[in-house]
Amino acid sequence: xxxxxxxxxxxxxxxxxxxxxxxxxxxxxxxxxxxxxxxxxxxxxxxxxxxxxxxxxxxxxxxxxxxxxxxxxxxxxxxxxxxxxxxxxxxxxxxxxxxxxxxxxxxxxxxxxxxxxxxxxxxxxxxxxxxxxxxxxxxxxxxxxxxxxxxxxxxxxxxxxxxxxxxxxxxxxxxxxxxxxxxxxxxxxxxxxxxxxxxxxxxxxxxxxxxxxxxxxxxx
Numbered sequence: 001x002x003x004x005x006x007x008x009x010x011x012x013x014x015x016x017x018x019x020x021x022x023x024x025x026x027x028x029x030x031x032x033x034x035x036x037x038x039x040x041x042x043x044x045x046x047x048x049x050x051x052x053x054x055x056x057x058x059x060x061x062x063x064x065x066x067x068x069x070x071x072x073x074x075x076x077x078x079x080x081x082x083x084x085x086x087x088x089x090x091x092x093x094x095x096x097x098x099x100x101x102x103x104x105x106x107x108x109x110x111x112x113x114x115x116x117x118x119x120x121x122x123x124x125x126x127x128x129x130x131x132x133x134x135x136x137x138x139x140x141x142x143x144x145x146x147x148x149x150x151x152x153x154x155x156x157x158x159x160x161x162x163x164x165x166x167x168x169x170x171x172x173x174x175x176x177x178x179x180x181x182x183x184x185x186x187x188x189x190x191x192x193x194x195x196x197x198x199x200x201x202x203x204x205x206x207x208x209x210x211x212x213x214x215x216x217x218x219x220x
Contacts, residue, residue: 067095070113071147075137075156075205077190080149083119083135085190085209089128092119106130113147115157116140122210133210138203149205151192159202164194 065081066072073081082095089108093100098112105128106121116138121130137149139157150156153167161183165171168185176182176195183194193206 068097069147070115070149073149075149075151075192075207077187077192077207079132079207080117080135080137080205083117083132085133085135085207086131088131089119089121092132102128111140114140115148134206134208136204136206138205155194155202155205157202157205161196161200161202164202 065074067082070081075081079085079087083092089100089102089106093108096110096112096117098110098117101109103109106126108119108128110117118134118136119132120134120136121127122133137157148156148158151167155164155167164183171183171185173181173183180195180197183196185192190207190209193204193208194202195204195206197203
């Protein structure tokens, strides 16, 4: 299950999104051609906390989510549908109707209905029983999914940066390790992170409780 997204020229090639490396884990390069790559430390957010978006209870993401229907999943500060921060990889594996690819301990990836999903237990990524700290969403090979998770404001993969800015007036931005711009909304210790790789349309959406977004998770 090696996948990676790609809009325009954005293409997922490593594994969680897939890959030549045999690992999964959506994470792009600075160029439009995105490839999942190896684990790296998270990038601390350099911008000040943005005005919080719609508040979410710790279980808001999973409450009304049908694990087999990504169209019912909410993207909020609790996570992305059944991929909730603070849960374990085993709990997510039991919920999702998709084969898991554990590219390395602490990092699980999935392919479901044209979407690439990643769950990471922490910056060191060494303990599969540790609480999930980062979840990530992208489209595989740029193929539009029939139904996609969305935020309470209607933002999803393929939404434009202009739409994102209108939905979150307090949106902040900073540069990631690979030179791409990361748009961020912060609430407490959690953040919603959006990346477009210069295309003007969102390619990756992440929810994190780690204080930043990792540039890469799997690969050589």
